[in-house]
Amino acid sequence: xxxxxxxxxxxxxxxxxxxxxxxxxxxxxxxxxxxxxxxxxxxxxxxxxxxxxxxxxxxxxxxxxxxxxxxxxxxxxxxxxxxxxxxxxxxxxxxxxxxxxxxxxxxxxxxxxxxxxxxxxxxxxxxxx
Numbered sequence: 001x002x003x004x005x006x007x008x009x010x011x012x013x014x015x016x017x018x019x020x021x022x023x024x025x026x027x028x029x030x031x032x033x034x035x036x037x038x039x040x041x042x043x044x045x046x047x048x049x050x051x052x053x054x055x056x057x058x059x060x061x062x063x064x065x066x067x068x069x070x071x072x073x074x075x076x077x078x079x080x081x082x083x084x085x086x087x088x089x090x091x092x093x094x095x096x097x098x099x100x101x102x103x104x105x106x107x108x109x110x111x112x113x114x115x116x117x118x119x120x121x122x123x124x125x126x127x128x129x
Contacts, residue, residue, distance in 0.1 A: 002100045003042045008073075009096065011081055011088035019095065022075070023047035028068050030076040032059035032083075039077055042097070048075075055080075063087040 007016040027048055031039040032055035040052045051072065055065070061083045066074060074092045076084065081094035 001102075003038060003097050004100055005042060005046075005095050005097045007096065008075060008093035009081075010090065011085055011092040011094060012090055017093070019043075019046050019048070022073065025049060026051060026072055028053055028066075028070075028072050028074045030055065030066075030074060030080055032061070032080050033057055033077055039095075039097070043075060043095075059083075066092075 006019055008019055009016045024047055027050065029040050029043055029050045030053045034057050036054035040050050043050050075095050078094050078096055084092060
């Protein structure tokens with residue numbers, strides 16, 4: 001699976017910025033997800049100087065979690081941004097990400113679908129109450 005992102009959305013509202021505008025600059029990157037390294041690597045792949053801040057999955061953020069000691073932009077996942085909206089400032093951005101699955105995944109999935117094997121749609125099952 002490949003992660004793709006192209007914009008940073010200010011948590012306080014306003015126009016999105018292209019992620020490329022952070023290229024060549026340092027940022028604090030925040031991720032409280034299952035694999036924060038993947039998020040950090042995606043940003044680094046865009047030429048962004050990442051100062052990583054990994055938190056536990058489902059972390060309950062406090063404003064003090066963002067006392068990093070330097071005034072750099074903060075890029076975070078959408079999942080984390082929702083939890084930080086109440087105390088975000090003009091330096092906080094959400095990075096919407098899309099996941100791209102390889103073609104081999106889709107081929108394997110189609111091979112497993114019943115209608116693919118039989119050429120007939122699978123029978124609908126009634127909803128049980």
